[in-house]
Amino acid sequence: MEYLDQDFQADTTNQLEPTRTIRQDWHTSARWANFLAITWFVFTIIGLIGTLSIGATMEQLALLGADSPGMELLMAQKTPLTIMFLAILAIYTALAWFQFRFAKNMRHALQFTDQDALEQSWLQFRNLFRWSGILVIAMIIFYIAFIALIGTTMMGAGIPVG
């Protein structure tokens, strides 16, 4: 006796394919990624306004009488500080852009079954992870170098370390 569905195989193929469950997870991930990207953009704009007003804020502080040696030192470092903050903001903008593109392409790919958009989406996702990783490695190296510098300075000055 044969069953009508004896030849039917319900998703047991040993092949990677975007099943409905996977597509739903991609869609939800893309929606949250979009929200996070927009939030990052907003905070980047706020940060940009803050960075561009560093000079004006320092001058206001100096006018208020905060003309200590520390303040003079900070005033001298105004331009390098601004450049450093702008560089950090540029990195965050790039990461937010990758996130945004991942979300946008994924939603487009799922809505219009667009293979190119799907590939673009995963490319942006890879870029997001890759550049975040490079940034984290750079930060770790920076921390280690900073700690080593402090330690060397302290030992040079005869201050016991630890």
Next chain:
Amino acid sequence: MDNQNQPLDTDFQSGSNPPEGLRITQTIRQYWRESSQWALFFAILGFIYIGLIMLIFITASSKLGSAGIPIVFMLLLLSAFVLPPVWFVFQFAQNIKKALRDEDNLAATVGFRNLRRLYQFVGVLTAIILGFYGITLIFTFMFLAAN
């Protein structure tokens, strides 16, 4: 007139079948491979970070005795916020690697479920933080207006 010779299941679409056109190409597999490697790197860093934080807090609380209870509470709070995303990233990385190695669709499903959870967790946390910022701003303006 309808074609009577076509199979009965011509219009049948299994819920698990991908829509026509969407495929997991070699290019996508390569992107997933690289993404999972970076994800594993982040997960390992996250575990090291949690371990270091725990070590610091446990040492501090043991030296402080009963005064260290708030520190233990802070440790638990921090773990509750940091551990889930690290775990989701780890699970995503492991399952995607397995899916690519064994052509395992179930592992891919679990991997992407963890990616979704990661995004949901970070998204909800961000929304809560934004909510707090909003409330703080409202109260600040109210305070300034009252004075």
